[in-house]
Structure formats: structure tokens, C-alpha cells
Amino acid sequence: MSKPLILVLGDQLSPSLASLQALPDEAVVALCEVAEEGHYVPHHPQKIAMMFAAMRHFAAELEATGLKVHYSRLDDADNRQRLLEEAERLAAHYDCDEIRVARPGEWRLYEAIRARTDIGTQEAKHAPLPWRVIEDDRFFTTPEDFAAWARGRKTYRLEHFYRHLRERTGLLMDDGQPAGGKWNFDHDNREPLPDHPAFPTPPIHEQDATTTAVLDLVATRFAEHFGSLEGFHWPVTRAQALDELEHFLTERLSDFGRYQDALSDAAPFLYHSRLAAALNIGLLSPIEVCEAAEREYREGRAPLNSVEGFIRQILGWREYVRGLYWTRMPDYKRGNGLGARRDLPAFYWSGDTEMRCLKRAIEMTRDHAYAHHIQRLMVTGNFALLCGVKPEALCDWYLAVYADACEWVELPNTLGMVLHADGGLMGSKPYCASGKYIDRMGDHCRHCRFDPKQVTGTHACPFNSLYWHFLEEHREALDTNPRMKLIYGSLDRMKDEKREAMRQQAEAFLARLDTAPAYGRGTHLAGYRETGDTPDATAPSTRPGAQEPS
Ligand code: FAD
Numbered sequence: 077m078s079k080p081l082i083l084v085l086g087d088q089l090s091p092s093l094a095s096l097q098a099l100p101d102e103a104v105v106a107l108c109e110v111a112e113e114g115h116y117v118p119h120h121p122q123k124i125a126m127m128f129a130a131m132r133h134f135a136a137e138l139e140a141t142g143l144k145v146h147y148s149r150l151d152d153a154d155n156r157q158r159l160l161e162e163a164e165r166l167a168a169h170y171d172c173d174e175i176r177v178a179r180p181g182e183w184r185l186y187e188a189i190r191a192r193t194d195i196g197t198q199e200a201k202h203a204p205l206p207w208r209v210i211e212d213d214r215f216f217t218t219p220e221d222f223a224a225w226a227r228g229r230k231t232y233r234l235e236h237f238y239r240h241l242r243e244r245t246g247l248l249m250d251d252g253q254p255a256g257g258k259w260n261f262d263h264d265n266r267e268p269l270p271d272h273p274a275f276p277t278p279p280i281h282e283q284d285a286t287t288t289a290v291l292d293l294v295a296t297r298f299a300e301h302f303g304s305l306e307g308f309h310w311p312v313t314r315a316q317a318l319d320e321l322e323h324f325l326t327e328r329l330s331d332f333g334r335y336q337d338a339l340s341d342a343a344p345f346l347y348h349s350r351l352a353a354a355l356n357i358g359l360l361s362p363i364e365v366c367e368a369a370e371r372e373y374r375e376g377r378a379p380l381n382s383v384e385g386f387i388r389q390i391l392g393w394r395e396y397v398r399g400l401y402w403t404r405m406p407d408y409k410r411g412n413g414l415g416a417r418r419d420l421p422a423f424y425w426s427g428d429t430e431m432r433c434l435k436r437a438i439e440m441t442r443d444h445a446y447a448h449h450i451q452r453l454m455v456t457g458n459f460a461l462l463c464g465v466k467p468e469a470l471c472d473w474y475l476a477v478y479a480d481a482c483e484w485v486e487l488p489n490t491l492g493m494v495l496h497a498d499g500g501l502m503g504s505k506p507y508c509a510s511g512k513y514i515d516r517m518g519d520h521c522r523h524c525r526f527d528p529k530q531v532t533g534t535h536a537c538p539f540n541s542l543y544w545h546f547l548e549e550h551r552e553a554l555d556t557n558p559r560m561k562l563i564y565g566s567l568d569r570m571k572d573e574k575r576e577a578m579r580q581q582a583e584a585f586l587a588r589l590d591t592a593p594a595y596g597r598g599t600h601l602a603g604y605r606e607t608g609d610t611p612d613a614t615a616p617s618t619r620p621g622a623q624e625p626s
């Protein structure tokens with residue numbers, strides 16, 4: 077009789093997970109906190125705390141259903157501190173005959189597991205028992221669905237994929253036609269913020285003994301990582317995630333659409349849902365979230381431009397980037413279409429810059445493990461694109477600093493959408509912009525020492541000269557793109573002296589820009605990654621008396 081060990085990863089916290097279905101009575105479910113996952117990029121302490129607290133709560137919930145659950149804690153003396161090795165240790169301990177796992181969200185782990193399942197590889201020969209990967213069906217599509225859709229297409233445009241999924245799911249469809257007669261209400265969704273908006277306050281979740289013990293553990297063990305633990309507010313149970321969803325539906329969804337692209341110097345969340353982290357670790361399902369948003373429209377509580385805009389992010393973008401990731405990896409990660417070579421600017425790890433929009437985006441990231449999409453794309457992303465930051469440096473940063481960061485979402489967004497490094501597969505043109513865009517969409521520039529209207533001189537906004545410099549540098553790759561024609565026309569109409577002054581301004585700025593080594597403040601981690609040494613995992617929690625369920 078089969079006795080499987082079911083390894084449930086930190087972003088697989090859903091009772092509906094395929095690997096948890098139809099289990100034999102003998103099955104053992106394992107969740108493992110391990111140092112390797114916490115350190116392979118220097119994850120924000122709030123991200124690690126959210127995951128560990130959610131894992132501990134989920135393990136207790138599974139146990140309450142009568143399943144046999146083993147939970148490996150970071151501080152367990154016999155913890156092997158690597159996911160696969162720890163699962164193999166537990167499988168031997170419980171005398172299991174197979175390890176099952178739902179498809180991990182990252183190629184790195186998927187490959188490591190696949191190597192153990194491929195008969196003939198060294199890893200499989202040395203694996204103490206067989207591994208089995210089960211498709212993760214918590215999405216609208218599988219990687220095979222995406223591959224079938226992509227077959228024979230020259231370009232993979234989001235809009236086509238999104239319409240295909242609207243038709244397939246029936247979301248926001250009326251008799252085979254899009255609700256409201258249009259697929260896309262984007263033109264209603266580009267308003268800057270009004271002068272004194274009153275943003276809704278996010279829910280405050282109770283932090284029980286399990287959560288506070290994890291916060292203490294993370295404060296001690298990941299103290300050197302970028303990011304503050306103060307003000308930790310992420311949902312760590314299904315019930316808390318449902319409260320977040322309810323808050324979004326009643327307080328934010330109506331204004332989500334029109335202010336979707338806005339920037340604010342003061343407020344981190346605006347009308348965004350803050351649901352990505354709960355979705356990505358499995359506390360909410362994308363289907364229930366989209367259906368709940370549609371209900372708000374159907375019952376007259378939220379306008380269509382907001383609901384369509386929101387559903388497009390989840391049904392469209394989220395599924396699209398996942399499909400792209402799984403059908404294009406591992407080559408996708410090596411893309412560097414614009415030949416970018418610069419290390420990450422050092423201030424990405426400190427916020428220490430006079431450029432107000434960047435400073436605020438990085439400070440909000442440090443304080444909340446969050447920045448909204450336009451900050452990621454048009455502020456930190458745009459700046460990195462214009463400066464020529466190399467994809468691996470920027471991707472590692474984005475993967476580390478947000479509570480919602482998972483490589484399958486992060487990589488296409490960073491490498492494809494922000495850096496245009498995938499040869500235009502994801503976007504028909506780079507999302508490059510000057511300071512004028514940032515000025516139009518929010519109030520950062522009012523608080524900045526630079527002037528978004530000046531292009532050269534000591535007060536000129538650096539984005540401006542960098543923008544034109546970027547266009548000059550990549551003329552060969554970009555000026556035949558029909559969507560760039562207008563902008564190259566403007567550049568060509570400028571006087572030579574003006575172009576030369578902008579070039580000098582940009583180059584002087586770039587020459588002064590301090591860059592950080594690949595892993596920022598966690599420089600010791602680079603060595604860890606190369607040598608494969610396991611970081612010390614034995615430091616005790618600061619709160620030995622804290623009570624946690626086993
Ligand atoms: P909202 O603005 O409320 O959007 C609603 C939901 O739509 C999100 O919760 C998310 O699930 C989905 N969504 C929105 N935009 C995207 C997108 N471009 N791609 C995929 N899903 C989307 N999102 C992640 O979940 N994980 C990441 O690691 C991640 N890295 C990113 C890196 C860069 C450089 C950029 C530009 C974007 C990244 N995104 C990532 C997408 C997006 O910025 C975040 O999903 C969003 O900001 C999370 O905040 P929210 O939940 O308030 O989203």
C-alpha cells in the first residue's frame with residue numbers, strides 16, 4: 077500500500093491543492109521552514125514572516141482535519157535547511173515510499189525536483205525514493221493551455237489572451253459579448269489623484285501567539301535583510317485573507333479603476349487591492365476573487381471600468397505571465413535584449429536619493445514590503461531601464477523586496493515588461509517615460525528638489541535627460557518600431573546642441589551613480605549562493621516562552 081509524503085511549499089497553502097486530494101490514510105503531509113529559501117535572495121523580513129506564519133497556521137488547520145502533518149521549524153536541530161533534502165529526511169523518518177509535490181512556482185525548484193524524477197540522472201540515482209510532481213490547478217489555465225493558445229502565433233499579446241479567457245470563463249460576458257459592449261475600459265482608468273483623497277484604512281489583523289512567535293524568529297534570524305518588520309499587516313490565515321477581500325470589495329474596488337495609474341507621495345496603497353500576496357501563497361483563489369468582483373458590478377455596487385480593470389489584472393495579466401514563464405523558461409531568464417550591464421543603484425537598498433519619487437517608492441517598499449504597480453513599473457522600473465541596469469540584478473531585487481514576489485510573476489514583469497529584455501515578446505515597446513509622466517500622475521514632484529520641466533542644468537529632473545539618452549542609445553533596436561516613431565521624430569527635430577547637452581547631462585549623472593554588488597546589503601549571501609553552504613540555522617528565537625500550536 078502506498079505511503080506518500082506530501083511536501084506542501086510555502087506558496088501552496090490551499091486545502092484544494094491537487095497534491096492534497098484523495099490521500100491514502102497513511103499519507104504524511106510535510107511543511108518545512110528552511111534557511112535556503114529564506115536566503116537565496118535576501119527576502120524582505122515581512123515576506124518571510126508572512127509565509128512562515130501562514131505555513132504554521134495552515135499546518136494546524138490541516139492537522140485539525142485529521143491529517144498526519146509534520147511541520148519542520150527553522151530552529152529544529154535536525155532540519156536539513158534545504159527543501160528537498162528535508163523532505164527526503166522526513167520521508168525516510170516516516171518510512172514513506174514516495175514524495176509528491178504540486179508544481180513549485182519557481183523553475184529553480186521545479187528543475188531540482190525534475191532531476192530527481194528523470195530516470196538516468198545522477199540526482200535520480202542518488203534520490204532515496206521517487207518524487208512525483210502534480211500539476212497545480214489553482215489557476216484559470218495550465219502551462220499546457222497557454223502553450224496551446226500560443227502555438228502558431230507570432231506575438232503573444234495580453235489583450236488576445238485575455239479575450240480568449242473571458243470567453244472561456246464567461247466572466248463579465250453577456251450572451252457571448254463583453255459586458256458593457258467593450259473588452260477594455262482602460263481609457264477611463266488614467267486619472268491622477270484629486271488633491272486631498274481620503275484613502276480607506278486597511279484592515280488590522282489580530283496577531284496571535286503563532287504570528288508573534290514568527291515575528292520574533294524573523295527579527296532575530298533575518299535582521300540583516302532590507303526591510304522593516306514594524307507595522308506587519310499581512311493576512312496569514314484564510315479568514316484574514318477573506319477580511320482583506322471584503323475590505324477591498326466594499327472600500328476600494330469602486331475607485332480602483334480610475335486611480336489605477338495614480339502616484340501618491342503620502343499613501344502606499346491608494347485604491348489597490350493588496351491581495352497579490354494572499355493570492356500567491358494560496359489563501360485566496362483567483363477564481364473566487366474575480367467572481368466576487370463581478371458580483372459587485374452585477375449587483376450595482378461597483379462600476380464596470382473598475383471591475384473590468386481589476387479582473388483583467390488577475391484573469392489576464394496574472395495568467396498570462398505565468399503561461400509565459402512556464403513555456404519560456406529557462407531561456408527566458410537569460411534574456412538581455414537591450415544589452416544592459418549596470419549593477420543595481422546602491423540606493424535601491426536604502427532609499428537614500430534626492431529623487432523624491434524613487435525615495436518614496438523605496439521607503440514604502442522598506443516599510444510595507446509593498447509598492448503598487450505604477451511605482452514598480454514607472455518609478456523604480458523605469459529608472460532601472462533608463463540607466464541600463466542588468467536584468468539579473470533588478471530581478472533579484474524585485475524578487476526579494478515584495479511580500480507578493482514569486483518568480484513566475486516577478487520575472488516576466490521585470491525582465492519583459494520593465495526592461496524590454498525579452499526581445500519584445502511581452503510588450504510591443506518599452507515602458508520608458510520622462511519626469512513629465514511622473515509629474516502628471518501624482519504629487520511627488522511638488523516635494524522634490526528637481527524640476528520635472530527642466531531637462532538640463534542642476535535642477536533638471538534626471539529622468540528627462542536619461543529618457544532621451546536611452547532613446548539615443550537604443551535607436552538601432554527601437555526606431556523602426558511603429559509605436560516609437562513619434563518620439564524619435566521629436567528627438568530628430570531637436571537642435572544638435574540640445575541633444576548634446578542632454579547627452580552630457582545624462583552621462584554625468586550615470587557616472588556619479590553608485591551601484592551595489594548583486595546582493596546589496598546581504599553581500600555574504602552571494603558566497604552562500606555560489607558555494608551552497610547552508611547558513612547557520614541554530615540561533616534561538618528571542619521569545620522562548622511564546623506559545624505556538626504544534
Ligand atoms: P492590484 O493593483 O490591486 O491588482 C490586482 C491583482 O492583479 C494583484 O493582486 C495581482 O494578483 C494581479 N496583477 C496586477 N498586475 C499584475 C501583473 N502585471 N502581473 C501579474 N499579476 C498582476 N505581482 C506579483 O503578484 N508578484 C510579483 O512578484 C510581482 N512582481 C512585479 C515586478 C514588477 C517589476 C512589476 C512591474 C510588477 C510586478 N507584479 C508582481 C505585478 C503587480 O505590480 C502586483 O501584482 C501588484 O502591484 C500587487 O499589488 P495589489 O495586490 O495591490 O495589486
Ligand code: DLZ
Nearest residue numbers: 085086087108109110113114180181182
Ligand atoms: C519564499 C519562501 C521562503 C522565504 N521560505 C520558505 C520555506 O521556508 N519553506 C517553503 O516551503 N517555502 C518557502 N518559500 C517559498 C518557496 O521559495 C517557493 O515555494 C518557491 O520559491 C516556489 O515559488
Ligand code: SF4
Nearest residue numbers: 431433511521524537
Ligand atoms: Fe521624480 Fe523627477 Fe519628479 Fe523628482 S522631479 S519626483 S525625480 S520625476
